[in-house]
Amino acid sequence: MTLSHTIELSVNGRPRTADVAPRLLLVHFLRDTLGLTGTHSGCDTSQCGACTVLVDGAAVKSCTVLAVQVAGRTITTVEGLAQGERLHPIQQAFWDAHGLQCGFCTPGMMLTAIDLLARSPHPAEAEVREALSGNLCRCTGYQHIVAAVQRAAAAMRPTEPAE
Amino acid sequence: MPLHVEGRYSFAAPIQRVWETLLDPAAISGCMPGRERFEQIGPDEFEVTLKVKIGPVSGDGTARVTLLDQHEPVRYRMRVHGGGGIGMIDGAGDIELAGSGGVTMVTYRGDADVTGKVAAVGQRLLSASAKMMIGQFFKCMEGRLAAVEPRGAQ
Amino acid sequence: MVPAEFGYVAPRTITEALALLERYGDSARLLAGGHSLIPLMKLRLAMPSMLIDLGEITELRGIRDDSGTLVIGATTTHATVAANELVRARYPVLAEAAGQIGDVQVRNRGTIGGSLAHADPAADLPAVMLALDAQLNICSPAGARLVAARSFFEGMFTTQLAATEMLTEIRLPPLPARTGTAYQKAANLASGYAIVGVAVVVTLDSDGAVAAARIGVTGAGAQPVRATTAEAALAGRVPGEANLSMAASAAGHDIEDPLDDMHASADYRRHLVAVHTRRALERAIAAAG
Numbered sequence: 308m309t310l311s312h313t314i315e316l317s318v319n320g321r322p323r324t325a326d327v328a329p330r331l332l333l334v335h336f337l338r339d340t341l342g343l344t345g346t347h348s349g350c351d352t353s354q355c356g357a358c359t360v361l362v363d364g365a366a367v368k369s370c371t372v373l374a375v376q377v378a379g380r381t382i383t384t385v386e387g388l389a390q391g392e393r394l395h396p397i398q399q400a401f402w403d404a405h406g407l408q409c410g411f412c413t414p415g416m417m418l419t420a421i422d423l424l425a426r427s428p429h430p431a432e433a434e435v436r437e438a439l440s441g442n443l444c445r446c447t448g449y450q451h452i453v454a455a456v457q458r459a460a461a462a463m464r465p466t467e468p469a470e
Numbered sequence: 471m472p473l474h475v476e477g478r479y480s481f482a483a484p485i486q487r488v489w490e491t492l493l494d495p496a497a498i499s500g501c502m503p504g505r506e507r508f509e510q511i512g513p514d515e516f517e518v519t520l521k522v523k524i525g526p527v528s529g530d531g532t533a534r535v536t537l538l539d540q541h542e543p544v545r546y547r548m549r550v551h552g553g554g555g556i557g558m559i560d561g562a563g564d565i566e567l568a569g570s571g572g573v574t575m576v577t578y579r580g581d582a583d584v585t586g587k588v589a590a591v592g593q594r595l596l597s598a599s600a601k602m603m604i605g606q607f608f609k610c611m612e613g614r615l616a617a618v619e620p621r622g623a624q
Numbered sequence: 625m626v627p628a629e630f631g632y633v634a635p636r637t638i639t640e641a642l643a644l645l646e647r648y649g650d651s652a653r654l655l656a657g658g659h660s661l662i663p664l665m666k667l668r669l670a671m672p673s674m675l676i677d678l679g680e681i682t683e684l685r686g687i688r689d690d691s692g693t694l695v696i697g698a699t700t701t702h703a704t705v706a707a708n709e710l711v712r713a714r715y716p717v718l719a720e721a722a723g724q725i726g727d728v729q730v731r732n733r734g735t736i737g738g739s740l741a742h743a744d745p746a747a748d749l750p751a752v753m754l755a756l757d758a759q760l761n762i763c764s765p766a767g768a769r770l771v772a773a774r775s776f777f778e779g780m781f782t783t784q785l786a787a788t789e790m791l792t793e794i795r796l797p798p799l800p801a802r803t804g805t806a807y808q809k810a811a812n813l814a815s816g817y818a819i820v821g822v823a824v825v826v827t828l829d830s831d832g833a834v835a836a837a838r839i840g841v842t843g844a845g846a847q848p849v850r851a852t853t854a855e856a857a858l859a860g861r862v863p864g865e866a867n868l869s870m871a872a873s874a875a876g877h878d879i880e881d882p883l884d885d886m887h888a889s890a891d892y893r894r895h896l897v898a899v900h901t902r903r904a905l906e907r908a909i910a911a912a913g
């Protein structure tokens with residue numbers, strides 16, 4: 308029985324190789340091994356969504372995924388959203404629409420919203436609320452978060468042929 | 471958290487035989503789901519170690535089981551106290567037997583306080599698990615009753 | 625919370641996985657999406673010494689048509705099932721139920737085979753499998769066998785699967801013309817689990833009478849069941865107020881030993897089964913048109 312596995316994966320566009328114990332959770336791998344502390348550990352029981360990251364573009368709760376399970380995959384965390392100084396449209400929209408207060412749930416909210424907008428570029432309000440039902444916010448009452456996601460949807464929608 | 475169980479089980483056997491089987495240490499030992507160890511430590515007191523496995527969930531623990539207030543063959547009380555890594559239980563239940571025409575209806579009703587991990591996270595399935603284990607116990611007892619023909623039968 | 629230590633292996637083929645399962649036996653667990661197993665391991669309510677990860681086995685994933693039978697690989701995620709065009713067109717009840725499991729993130733990881741093999745009494749899909757009369761393909765080193773969903777579930781977290789067996793495929797038989805389906809559930813607001821879930825498949829004949837009705841119920845008892853008395857109350861009759869309400873009430877009583885817990889008493893669960901059976905029947909009949 309091997310108690311350490313070598314995994315290779317891409318995190319925010321950067322190839323990574325690490326030796327991990329099978330029981331290491333993805334959230335701990337990201338935070339403790341790679342130092343990417345933008346992924347928050349909240350409830351630790353796959354309910355609050357604060358630890359949401361994208362695995363091959365799909366939103367997942369990284370507290371309920373083993374690091375060994377994502378060998379060979381492409382991971383995006385909140386740190387991978389901005390292009391240098393330029394915020395990702397979802398980040399800009401959260402900023403502009405005041406889609407956060409304390410900020411704890413925000414990375415998870417934004418990554419879940421990116422998953423939604425990739426599948427459904429024109430979500431109705433109800434669809435946004437349903438898509439975010441696995442992300443809990445204890446500050447905002449969600450109103451501004453939903454507004455931010457809709458604002459991002461408008462910004463990300465191509466209005467003219469790509470440059 | 472409080473755990474309440476109640477239910478009934480019908481045995482196709484006369485009341486006296488059901489009574490003797492339900493209180494027979496060998497039968498109790500043989501029918502406890504997941505029994506690893508069973509030791510009689512007093513006339514009506516046993517120490518039981520169980521290893522319970524329900525799907526992917528497993529846990530083991532040791533409990534002291536006492537049979538009290540015996541009114542042969544109609545009523546007794548069972549006290550259970552103990553636990554293990556996944557939680558502790560402290561409770562008691564009343565078991566009543568009513569015989570009629572070679573059939574005996576056993577009615578049980580019990581209340582326990584469950585604490586520890588299983589109480590904190592397993593509430594959703596705790597009473598159903600308890601019911602399932604009680605069902606397995608009675609079913610096994612029924613098998614023993616059917617297997618052992620009463621003396622003088624035929 | 626961190627799981628207890630365990631060994632990990634990620635086979636590439638079903639054959640390899642089965643060999644590993646035989647080798648490690650009862651101390652091993654198969655890992656699909658992990659959204660039931662990993663939480664239990666973090667709580668150390670489950671402590672397998674070896675995990676056999678099915679995530680790298682491509683032949684276990686995907687949805688294909690096999691001469692009219694729809695075949696869904698066991699590790700196909702709920703999100704994929706819910707979004708699949710063939711599923712949506714032919715078995716809308718499955719798309720509807722799969723799209724209501726947990727939340728987006730859970731549906732992106734959780735798998736159809738994992739859910740069925742785990743057999744949580746409050747899972748949604750078992751009810752749908754009963755209503756669709758699904759066949760489950762089970763493999764072991766000795767070979768494969770097909771088991772009807774109806775005889776697959778044996779109790780809480782307990783199925784026909786032996787320690788060396790693995791669920792590989794879900795096979796859905798074609799539905800006749802004029803068939804309507806619906807899934808209704810009373811969800812626990814916090815967890816999304818079904819306090820009661822009812823899946824209905826109704827086929828009407830040319831006179832508008834019920835040619836066949838299958839009603840699968842989950843959440844109500846320790847294992848999913850078919851509401852057979854309710855089905856019989858509908859068979860051969862043109863659906864109307866009288867037989868719909870009779871069937872709904874019969875469905876409540878088809879639950880022999882309802883769960884009774886902090887979320888709902890046994891009586892309330894029976895009531896919910898009746899109410900949701902009625903609603904599901906109305907929608908399925910309307911869809912059968």
